Amino acid sequence: MSGASIGKTGGRISPREAGAAPLDVVIGIMAFLAALALGASLLADRAADGWREGLAGRLTIQVLPPEHGAIAARLAAETEGALSVLKSTDGIVTVTPLSEQDTQALVAPWIGGGAVIADLPLPKLIDATISPGTKVDLATLAARLKAAAPDSILDDHTRWIGRLKVLADGIVWAAYFILALIAVATTATVAFATRAGLQAHHDIVALLHQMGAHAGFIARNFEWHYFISALAAATAGALCAAILFSAAGGLELAGIEPVPFLPPLALHFTELAWLAAIPAAAAAIAWATARLSVLAAVSRIY
Amino acid sequence: MVRFENVGMRYGAGPEVLRDVTFVLEAGSFTFLTGASGAGKTTLLKLMYLGEPPTRGLINLFGFDLATTRRSEFPSLRRRIGVVFQDFRLLDHLTAFENVALPLRLAGGHPEDYEKDVDELLGWVGLGDKLDARPATLSGGEQQRVAIARAVVARPDLLIADEPTGNVDAEIGQRLIRLFGELNRLGTTVLIATHDRALIERNRAREMRLIDGRLVELRAGRP
Numbered sequence: 462m463s464g465a466s467i468g469k470t471g472g473r474i475s476p477r478e479a480g481a482a483p484l485d486v487v488i489g490i491m492a493f494l495a496a497l498a499l500g501a502s503l504l505a506d507r508a509a510d511g512w513r514e515g516l517a518g519r520l521t522i523q524v525l526p527p528e529h530g531a532i533a534a535r536l537a538a539e540t541e542g543a544l545s546v547l548k549s550t551d552g553i554v555t556v557t558p559l560s561e562q563d564t565q566a567l568v569a570p571w572i573g574g575g576a577v578i579a580d581l582p583l584p585k586l587i588d589a590t591i592s593p594g595t596k597v598d599l600a601t602l603a604a605r606l607k608a609a610a611p612d613s614i615l616d617d618h619t620r621w622i623g624r625l626k627v628l629a630d631g632i633v634w635a636a637y638f639i640l641a642l643i644a645v646a647t648t649a650t651v652a653f654a655t656r657a658g659l660q661a662h663h664d665i666v667a668l669l670h671q672m673g674a675h676a677g678f679i680a681r682n683f684e685w686h687y688f689i690s691a692l693a694a695a696t697a698g699a700l701c702a703a704i705l706f707s708a709a710g711g712l713e714l715a716g717i718e719p720v721p722f723l724p725p726l727a728l729h730f731t732e733l734a735w736l737a738a739i740p741a742a743a744a745a746i747a748w749a750t751a752r753l754s755v756l757a758a759v760s761r762i763y
Numbered sequence: 764m765v766r767f768e769n770v771g772m773r774y775g776a777g778p779e780v781l782r783d784v785t786f787v788l789e790a791g792s793f794t795f796l797t798g799a800s801g802a803g804k805t806t807l808l809k810l811m812y813l814g815e816p817p818t819r820g821l822i823n824l825f826g827f828d829l830a831t832t833r834r835s836e837f838p839s840l841r842r843r844i845g846v847v848f849q850d851f852r853l854l855d856h857l858t859a860f861e862n863v864a865l866p867l868r869l870a871g872g873h874p875e876d877y878e879k880d881v882d883e884l885l886g887w888v889g890l891g892d893k894l895d896a897r898p899a900t901l902s903g904g905e906q907q908r909v910a911i912a913r914a915v916v917a918r919p920d921l922l923i924a925d926e927p928t929g930n931v932d933a934e935i936g937q938r939l940i941r942l943f944g945e946l947n948r949l950g951t952t953v954l955i956a957t958h959d960r961a962l963i964e965r966n967r968a969r970e971m972r973l974i975d976g977r978l979v980e981l982r983a984g985r986p
Contacts, residue, residue, distance in 0.1 A: 476855075670841075
């Protein structure tokens, strides 16, 4: 324990710790973990939005090959009919029939390519996109398609979007849950660190009380010390996490995928700004704990 | 100034350390409190400087009955008392100057207002060249003098000193007693707990003695 104090110019009465106390290191590590969890939840949220947006507003129309008759001619006629229905529907902005090669490429991973596929009666696929913000009456569209192409099936991906939404929401809520657990652990750590520090200075609290200092005056002398310590330690921890996310972003920009199969790990600037909430929260917890602990300690003294 | 009526004190379920202690300290008086080790001197002082509540009896301080006075009033009462603790209780991270200035700081004083007074007082107790020294670098006697300077710097209404000359030589001890005497002449009520018979005989002030927790009046005061 050493350092400047009130001096001849006035100032602090509580002691200034020399160097980083072990508990500051703990606060820094907990802030780092909390920042990672917060960043992960933001990434999961963004990825889920991306998945939803990717499928929303898209329609796929399958025109199945008829079972009897002139299969190719009827398939072509029904496809033309479906295309003209789609093109004449308000709100549909693009209508793209998939070429035979594209369709074969889609099934090739499952049943192989070459001559096997060439003989198979594959359906005709049409990809259509709906103008954002526009509502298309899908029941009417499906009926019109049936009239024009009796062997057509309209798929608006509702089933997939629903499943993806459940999956994405699950990931986001899991990230929030982990974040909440780390937040509780960080809160407990900061509170414990602050109380332990104050315990060591109980003699100072008792002496100031004995000399007639009001509880608020004593608390003020300690709370800002713990506020600044926790702010510095948690800022260091959150900064490390921000550097890690930025480094992941840098690797992605350079074309290197740090973690395969996962969405991009780089946080946007606004998302990085959210990490600043962690040191602010840690400092506020330390401040409040120090104040309440000193007030409680003083109230226990006669 | 101070009135004790049938005051008793015990710690937890232990025996009574003080029994039916009754006395009055008039404003501006100078009193020695004597007694063997363990007779209850420190406990009696503790009750007087609001360090502990009594187990029974009435204590009246500056006209306030402590049993009925709100706790929120205690800080202002405590600021009227200067205490020299037997174990000094200096703050290790503060310099001698800062330790002595503490009561003035708590009273809302600004450094520019009290800097000269604190410098002078530390000079008076023989520590003019150790203003910036921290307690760990001072001898026991020097620490005691810093503790005494801290107790008297705000010119308290009541000065309570527990063995204030225990760690200093006779010459410095007499000098410190003169400081207490000077303060007493300015109106401060002084109570000194001591074992030092020579000090008591030289100053011939009122003497109260604690014997097994009971208070006995030995001498009524200055002739």
